[in-house]
Amino acid sequence: MNSVYASLGATVFETMSRLAAEKGAVNLGQGFPEDDGPRDILEAAARATLDGPNQYPPMRGLPELRQAVAAHYREHQRIELDWQREITITSGATEAIAAALLAFIEPGDDVVLFEPMYDAYLPMVRRAGGIPRIVRLNPPHWRLERDALAAAFSERTRVVVINTPHNPCASVISGEELALLAEFCRAHDAIVVSDEVWEHVTFDGLQHASMLQALRERTLKIGSAGKMFSLTGWKVGFACGAPALTEQFVKAHQFLTFTTPPNLQRAVAYALGKERAYFEDMRAGFQRARDRLVGALAGEGFVLLPARGAYFVSIDLAASGVGMGDVAFARHAIEHGVATIPLSGFYATPEPPNLVRLCFAKRDDTLDRGAEALIRAKRSA
């Protein structure tokens, strides 16, 4: 059987959520909001289900949703997209990434990836036949730097995968960094698969910059309704890019999931039109949660890395005086009542930094109980 998958276990998210449930621990591991998204969006989905039709929608997505995606990005990011030629609706961002990698990579092509990286990327690149060229980003700022890009790019580079805001680093790539990357991609004729699912989750007034603005003709930008509307189980994603990329992309998409449930598509079309205040309130709510958790931990000697985007923050274990590796500490913490995500699982090269990720998209009492459990774990580490 295929060796890429044969060598893999269950994902770290699945494993930690299962352990949290078994042990009754507070789950600050897998990234999902404790509260479901807005009632009006849920009602729109319920109505759409009852009213139908519930038969196959068009392969590229319902016209009303593709139009809503175009309007949303025009309004929020000043990006102009042709809804008929440049937008595809997918069954979540993960499907979009898989379809993009299958569609763009020819076996033997070099694919530039940045480490740490979301767990799905590397197996999918390998399965598509890509040769990973891994650039390591370094804490606390995780910046893209010219020398590192120069070392990774070559005449074999065809695809680059980026993620901004970044999971698990909680960093946000600046417009200057995107311009630098665009320069390399133009020089090497490479396509960027840009995972921007956290685009609306940025903090401290920071603005998301899209790779589509830096490299319009060679970027496939991927978005996620699950992240925008706190409905992670819905799995409704958007893939946006120039017609030449989209035409190739849909050929993979049509034989992966083909379509995405039409009731959810109609509800997301409604949701994308939400007023700016909804997105501002969401950011403010997550920022308050971040500050509550960080405040509780920092007062107890934990050293945390900056959290500028996505609803995660990482503990620097060594700087916090914890003499355990990340996996050992995650196991120890779960015995003390809290699930976390060790970051070494997001590295393919040796000697990753010693960090664990916390998800703060939780209610106050959950954050407080999680912080107390972490403090207990630290004291007995």
Ligand code: GLN
């Ligand atoms: N995106 C989620 C996280 O980072 C995990 C999704 C999943 O479990 N596959 O925690």
